[in-house]
Amino acid sequence: MKLFKPWWTARGGLLHLTLLLSLAGLRVDLDLYLLPPPASLFRDELLARGAYALSPFAPSRGSRELDPAAPLEGQLLREVRSLGVPFIPRTRVDAWLVHSVATGDADGAHGLLGAAASSAVGEGGSQVAAGGDGDPRAARDSPLAGAEEKGAAEPTTQVRDAGGRASQENEILREKTEAVNPSSKQEEKEEGVSAHKQSRQQSGDNENKMADAPGWEAEILESRNESHLNWADTSFSLEDFFQLLSSQPEHSLEGISLEGIPPFSGCINEEVNSSAHYSTNFSHAVSHDVNLHEAMLCPNTFGRDPVARTSYTQEPPLQLYSHTNLEQALPAINLTGFLTPVINQMRNQTNQDLMSDLDTNIFDEINPMSLAIGGFSSLEVFQPFEEPDSELLLNSSHDSNSITKSNSHSINYRDLQPFSFHDLEGAVGGCYTEPHKLCHMDLGCQHVFHNHTYHLQTCAPEPTTESLTWPGKSQKTNREINPDRDLSRDEQRAKALHIPFSVDEIVRMPVDNFNSMLSRYYLTDLQISLIRDIRRRGKNKVAAQNCRKRKLDLILNLEDDIRNLQAKKEALNRERGQCNKAIDIMKQKLHHLYYDVFSKLRDDQGRPVNPNQYALQCSHDGTVLIVPKDLVTSGHRKEAQKGKRKGERKN
């Protein structure tokens, strides 16, 4: 297997890798589409057009996987896997095989999916196979491309061979898969296995032989002028493809013309599209020997590598259709995380210089794209696709050698929260929250890249159902079991059920946005119930905190009041003491004045008046009379008696 010039495009959250492969003497245009799900918008469309879900985690809502036991599908699956499609077995990417068979007609509608394929492919890939004018902007205007701008499209794997029994082939495959007859299925299975063995043996031989044919690539170019098997007008089914795969002689490409295959287009600069540049660039493509894996791991270093760089100085830089708008640009895609397993797998499988032609421009694109994600390290961004949790949750049909485990990093989980409910009833397949989708909510985009409380510890085991049991008395046990101590219980539950929103978001979101959010995503009843519980508990938690704060404030205020009243009481007591002292002083003064007055009084005979026998009495007109005390006391008694009588009369 030879890998020719690959290139990346990225647009509207869609990551598109176009590979030109030669496989067992056949040219295969392989378009890999990676998207951050939710891909729900296009799942139905793809389903309606017969696309196959390659992802083992996506067999929901009517989609189905390719049946490895079915001869054609199994073979197809194995072949695609053998091509190094890394995300099929291990990740939650909702990988789709749009098994289009390119007719090569110039109108861009071709393949098993017909026009759907071309539209689903969007830019770049469809044009490569279609022999279009090479203008990527044309494909960008396709229906799906337009929808991709909205941020929802299917990660699509498209394998093209030549020919055009598209929908027919599709129907055949579908019927075979959906056949209920176990015996016939078993026969198909056996046939498929044997056929596969044959094809693998043959293709392996072919690969080895191709490796021994250094001038082989040039023959591709030369064969452009031959038309024994013209991509443009040859009907070529998928079965034909695999038949060829298992039977093509070593130099079968002599019989294959590349005529009708458009020049590399889409993301390559316009000048490349000219026929003159076509062969030149193609030659360049096959002559490069680039270790993509290392380059991916150290893109900057690679970019400075003069040896590697010189090969590409003639190449126009690849055009990256990345949007500067963060709402649309690659929210959850990491080229490094994605490509690393690709390279590893290709290395493992071929031991050839499969990656002999990889443009450094790829890496030039990757970094800005990773940067465009806005603070995510590239490895972090893709981490959810391979997080350990998924392995626990998913009944993996993993190929043991399919993927090299990528580095584990703690990630900002919120924006990349896996949306795969494969492990739940009514699972909807691998989906990822679209940050830009969230941006459409009133929350605003500022929430998207916030740091949130999902501190994933990659070695942390997935919360089991035990940890999903309600807290209460098992709380302590859960804490001991679960090393994810940073996560609250609700966060752990949300993580376990792959709730695509953060707890904080769920709690703080206005009720209208909350309801619209629930209706906008495919959520199971369990998830909705959990989300509502999380919201209720979160609200109540805040309410309890406020309540306690108020209570505390109330207590503090009461304590202040007590202190103030005590201080006021003390002040009043002091004031009363001062008043009593003043009264005593006044009494003393009055006493002294009284005796002073009597000492100066004389009776008719000139003798001093005895104050013990007489008293001073003030009349109403202000005159002062000297009255004997007996009269004063009797007068007081009479007045008192009068007062008593008056009171008795009133009663």
Place this chain on the structure above:
DNA sequence: CGCGAGTGTCATTCC
């Protein structure tokens, strides 16, 4: 080990 403060949660009431 007991205690108290702090916290989360549930049930209930009220708006």
Place this chain on the structure above:
DNA sequence: TTGGAATGACACTCG
């Protein structure tokens, strides 16, 4: 009717 605030009660954690 629904969402949510308020709050008492209970259980749990932690120092």
